[in-house]
Amino acid sequence: MKKIIFLVAMSLYGRAFCQVNIVPMPAEVNLHTGEFTITPSTKIIVEGTNLEKTAEYFNTYLKKNYGFVLAVQKNGPEANSIFLNYDKLNDAIKGAYNMEISKSHININGDNEEGVFYGMQSLLQLLPAKKSNALAVPQLSIKDYPRFGYRGVHLDVSRHFFTVEEIKRYIDYLATYKFNTFHWHLTDDQGWRIEIKKYPLLTSVGAYRNGTIIGRYPGTGNDNKHYGGFYTQAQIKDVVKYAADRYIDVIPEIEMPGHASAAIAAYPQLSCFPDEDTEVPKGTVWNGPTKGKQVQQTFGVFNDVFAPTDYTFNFLQDVIDEVITLFPSKYIHIGGDECPKENWKRSAFCQQLIKENNLKDEHGLQSYFIQHMEKYINSKGKKIIGWDEILEGGLAPNATVMSWRGEEGGIAAAKDKHDVIMTPGGWCYFDHSQSKYEDSVTIGGYLPIDKVYGYEPIPASLSADEDKYVLGAQANVWTEYIGNEKKLEYMLFPRLTALAEVLWTPKEKRSWPDFEKRLPGIFKKLDFLHINYSPAYYNLQANILPANNNNGIMAALKSNVKAALIKYTLEPGTATKTYGQPIPINKNVKKIVAYSVVNGKKTPAIIQSISINEATGKKITLASPPSSSYSGNGPFTLVDGIQNQKGLQRSNELLGFNGNDLEAVIDLGKTTPIHEMSLHVVQQPGSWVYPPASVSFYTSSDGENFTLLQTVTNSSTAQNIVFSTQMAASAKYVKVWAKNAGIIPSGKEGAGNPAWLFADEIEIK
Numbered sequence: 066m067k068k069i070i071f072l073v074a075m076s077l078y079g080r081a082f083c084q085v086n087i088v089p090m091p092a093e094v095n096l097h098t099g100e101f102t103i104t105p106s107t108k109i110i111v112e113g114t115n116l117e118k119t120a121e122y123f124n125t126y127l128k129k130n131y132g133f134v135l136a137v138q139k140n141g142p143e144a145n146s147i148f149l150n151y152d153k154l155n156d157a158i159k160g161a162y163n164m165e166i167s168k169s170h171i172n173i174n175g176d177n178e179e180g181v182f183y184g185m186q187s188l189l190q191l192l193p194a195k196k197s198n199a200l201a202v203p204q205l206s207i208k209d210y211p212r213f214g215y216r217g218v219h220l221d222v223s224r225h226f227f228t229v230e231e232i233k234r235y236i237d238y239l240a241t242y243k244f245n246t247f248h249w250h251l252t253d254d255q256g257w258r259i260e261i262k263k264y265p266l267l268t269s270v271g272a273y274r275n276g277t278i279i280g281r282y283p284g285t286g287n288d289n290k291h292y293g294g295f296y297t298q299a300q301i302k303d304v305v306k307y308a309a310d311r312y313i314d315v316i317p318e319i320e321m322p323g324h325a326s327a328a329i330a331a332y333p334q335l336s337c338f339p340d341e342d343t344e345v346p347k348g349t350v351w352n353g354p355t356k357g358k359q360v361q362q363t364f365g366v367f368n369d370v371f372a373p374t375d376y377t378f379n380f381l382q383d384v385i386d387e388v389i390t391l392f393p394s395k396y397i398h399i400g401g402d403e404c405p406k407e408n409w410k411r412s413a414f415c416q417q418l419i420k421e422n423n424l425k426d427e428h429g430l431q432s433y434f435i436q437h438m439e440k441y442i443n444s445k446g447k448k449i450i451g452w453d454e455i456l457e458g459g460l461a462p463n464a465t466v467m468s469w470r471g472e473e474g475g476i477a478a479a480k481d482k483h484d485v486i487m488t489p490g491g492w493c494y495f496d497h498s499q500s501k502y503e504d505s506v507t508i509g510g511y512l513p514i515d516k517v518y519g520y521e522p523i524p525a526s527l528s529a530d531e532d533k534y535v536l537g538a539q540a541n542v543w544t545e546y547i548g549n550e551k552k553l554e555y556m557l558f559p560r561l562t563a564l565a566e567v568l569w570t571p572k573e574k575r576s577w578p579d580f581e582k583r584l585p586g587i588f589k590k591l592d593f594l595h596i597n598y599s600p601a602y603y604n605l606q607a608n609i610l611p612a613n614n615n616n617g618i619m620a621a622l623k624s625n626v627k628a629a630l631i632k633y634t635l636e637p638g639t640a641t642k643t644y645g646q647p648i649p650i651n652k653n654v655k656k657i658v659a660y661s662v663v664n665g666k667k668t669p670a671i672i673q674s675i676s677i678n679e680a681t682g683k684k685i686t687l688a689s690p691p692s693s694s695y696s697g698n699g700p701f702t703l704v705d706g707i708q709n710q711k712g713l714q715r716s717n718e719l720l721g722f723n724g725n726d727l728e729a730v731i732d733l734g735k736t737t738p739i740h741e742m743s744l745h746v747v748q749q750p751g752s753w754v755y756p757p758a759s760v761s762f763y764t765s766s767d768g769e770n771f772t773l774l775q776t777v778t779n780s781s782t783a784q785n786i787v788f789s790t791q792m793a794a795s796a797k798y799v800k801v802w803a804k805n806a807g808i809i810p811s812g813k814e815g816a817g818n819p820a821w822l823f824a825d826e827i828e829i830k
């Protein structure tokens with residue numbers, strides 16, 4: 066008997082999940098039989114106060130997508146009506162609601178205004194993805210509430226500018242998926258985007274650049290186009306109101322003390338060295354004058370940062386004074402990330418300031434800077450948020466930390482009883498590629514939708530008591546390589562829907578298999594709404610795996626389309642075969658070419674070059690792990706037969722070590738004659754990625770006692786570099802020890818910071 070009840074319950078549950086495609090999935094859904102149909106004669110009855118704007122939102126959506134609106138009334142008959150009202154739910158986090166869809170009417174009862182708005186969003190998601198005058202929705206009961214109080218999405222409008230209309234559409238995407246915070250990154254090296262009346266040059270000069278690099282940093286040229294734009298204060302107020310009507314708090318970011326080139330171009334006195342020309346990074350093709358201070362035309366991190374002078378502090382305080390009149394948010398984000406200390410080191414004024422204030426060093430000066438601004442912002446009744454670098458040199462007393470370089474900053478801040486917003490690069494950076502074979506230019510990384518969905522904002526290492534400091538999480542959308550709205554949508558979707566569920570749905574209810582079942586419906590809705598998205602989920606995926614017993618490698622091909630027929634060719638051979646199981650790749654294979662056929666149509670082919678050697682697929686261990694943000698496919702990445710050719714654009718092919726050495730031991734399985742050992746690395750100084758200072762190669766017969774064969778250096782300036790040595794040896798084990806370049810020296814990009822070491826492959830021949 067019990068078993069039968071269980072099966073019935075399971076089938077109802079399954080039905081509810083398949084038919085109720087609401088994202089994020091509500092806390093509780095009970096699906097009933099039958100439908101309610103919204104037609105032009107249906108009424109919206111606004112019973113609770115202040116709910117007219119929610120009714121208006123509903124009508125705007127109906128008008129735009131279905132071509133009709135509903136009458137909005139204060140009262141009316143029960144039949145054929147949608148009632149908006151309140152219920153006392155007493156939820157700790159704002160936004161809970163109950164929704165009841167019966168045969169005759171719909172009730173949406175929120176704990177508060179937000180709750181009613183979210184209930185209405187859920188109802189909109191139930192509407193069919195097809196234009197009609199009769200919109201049937203299933204009869205059901207929903208009890209719903211958010212898991213986290215901070216559900217954020219960020220947008221960088223400095224690298225590329227987005228118009229007020231585009232920002233409003235962006236805010237609507239956030240509202241659709243029940244996000245409640247828009248982090249507006251308004252200032253950076255490539256453009257200052259907010260009107261400040263006291264400092265008009267910030268926008269007349271700082272909002273425009275004379276050109277932009279073409280392609281990925283350092284670029285293949287310059288587009289030579291005058292580019293820019295800014296928001297007037299009236300436009301900012303309009304956007305803030307638009308967002309508030311959708312229960313979205315707008316947090317402005319005014320970046321300091323780094324990423325200040327645009328402000329400095331407008332007011333050179335903000336620099337430690339007002340008379341020095343703006344740096345043009347090596348390899349950048351510049352357009353227009355290079356004399357004096359210029360708005361940046363390329364991307365990265367620049368040494369010309371704010372000088373911690375009275376002039377700068379007064380300037381920033383004046384800016385903040387105007388900013389707080391525009392943004393009702395209790396937070397002002399003051400940036401704080403990626404501030405090179407080079408100029409502070411060279412500046413007699415800064416060195417004197419360090420001495421006078423008994424600061425330890427330039428990190429102490431950064432903390433002094435942030436604490437000065439925090440005190441001012443606190444005195445205006447606001448709190449600061451800063452990127453996790455604000456932990457360095459001492460955290461400002463009331464600061465909220467945004468953890469972006471992994472989870473560590475967030476963990477440290479929560480343990481120190483500071484509020485935290487999690488935005489770790491490996492899970493929350495929507496500027497990363499969604500596919501390993503992404504065609505369009507991106508910043509790199511590899512963040513597919515299932516990885517976003519699997520993100521857990523509460524780090525496992527926090528105690529139950531510390532969990533409460535994690536307010537929530539946020540997607541960051543940096544726009545170096547996102548130059549228009551369609552690309553912005555492509556980078557945002559479908560990942561935004563996954564993060565929405567991470568932040569809203571109860572943890573125990575979050576289920577990737579269930580979400581995956583709902584994805585076709587999500588795509589259908591996005592199509593209906595004319596929103597662009599990445600089709601990466603449906604692309605053929607190739608994974609190179611170690612073969613059994615570390616005996617070489619295999620290629621596993623996978624499509625999320627059940628009916629897809631997968632075909633492949635192992636070149637230089639010419640035979641095309643149908644894929645069944647992982648394919649053993651022998652040493653003659655140079656290339657795997659694969660595609661799938663769906664409904665008779667070929668999907669774009671994957672072409673993967675392979676280079677097999679004695680190390681390929683062998684057991685590899687690392688003395689210390691790579692950074693969690695650049696951990697590729699684990700240590701196997703270094704022996705997977707894939708040599709990187711596109712640098713950080715394909716960072717999933719690399720392991721990244723921040724300040725640390727790479728020390729790898731490979732077990733070749735048997736004593737093997739060796740005549741060459743190599744380590745392949747990537748160099749990209751603009752991203753603080755430097756080749757190792759040296760690479761040492763060792764052999765061993767027992768895996769414990771190693772003999773040093775040679776230590777080599779390489780001063781090539783190429784993007785892909787091979788450190789190599791030749792010998793006549795034989796060994797069962799080899800060790801490769803790449804010494805990190807260490808703290809980046811003065812005069813080089815990223816000076817003063819630990820260098821990144823990125824490696825893609827170890828070859829033994």
Ligand code: ACM
Pocket residue numbers: 402403452469
């Ligand atoms: C950041 O991504 N630089 C915060």
